[in-house]
Amino acid sequence: MPKSAQPWVATLVRTIFDQPTAEAVRAQHTWVIDALEAKYPAAAEHLDAAREDLLAFAAFPREVWKQAWSNNPQERLNKEIRRRTDVVGIFPDRAAIVRLVGAVLAEQTDEWTEARRYMGLDVLAKVRLRLICGDTPGQNPLPQTLTA
Known part of the structure; x- marks a missing residue:
């Protein structure tokens, strides 16, 4: 177009x-x-x-729709990786980049696990319950392998 x-x-x-x-x-x-x-x-x-x-x-409850469409956490993570790699500038080899990015990812995982949750546990429980039960109108229930 x-x-x-x-x-x-x-x-x-x-x-x-x-x-x-x-x-x-x-x-x-x-x-x-x-x-x-x-x-x-x-x-x-x-x-x-x-x-x-x-x-x-x-398919999710209305209160999590914005989090479901958003890619803000991904953009925030990419920005943090970019910030850390820009500080170093030139890496001696590929392994050095992998170590730095791996360390950033591990740090971010810990931070999101411990401090900042993108969705609260109560909301996640509600989402899981709704999808497992298959009570979403117009949707087929999930296969058994996905509900375990």
């Missing part, structure tokens, strides 16, 4: 995430595809093919 149409399409796609219920999310996704089909069929086809991946967040 032309660059001039990208803001309009991005706004349309964002409306999918602004819906109050899982059913409304799915309906809005269908509406967005219909709206794009006439002018930008390739974009509509791409969104339709990505339907399940794009709408996966709707």
Whole structure:
């Protein structure tokens, strides 16, 4: 699609995430595809093919939707790795980079495990309970191998 149409399409796609219920999310996704089909069929086809991946967040309780779509923790981790590697500048070999990045990852894991949880334990328990029971409307229950 032309660059001039990208803001309009991005706004349309964002409306999918602004819906109050899982059913409304799915309906809005269908509406967005219909709206794009006439002018930008390739974009509509791409969104339709990505339907399940794009709408996966709707299987979770509403209160965790923002955390489910967000990649803020990943961006924060990448920023911390970049900050630490920029300090060193030039590494003598690949093993040195792996050691530094491994140490940063281990430190971040400890920090997230002990101090900062992205989702509280009560919310995670609710998410797990809902997905194991398979009571999400419009969704098939998870296979037994995923519920153990």
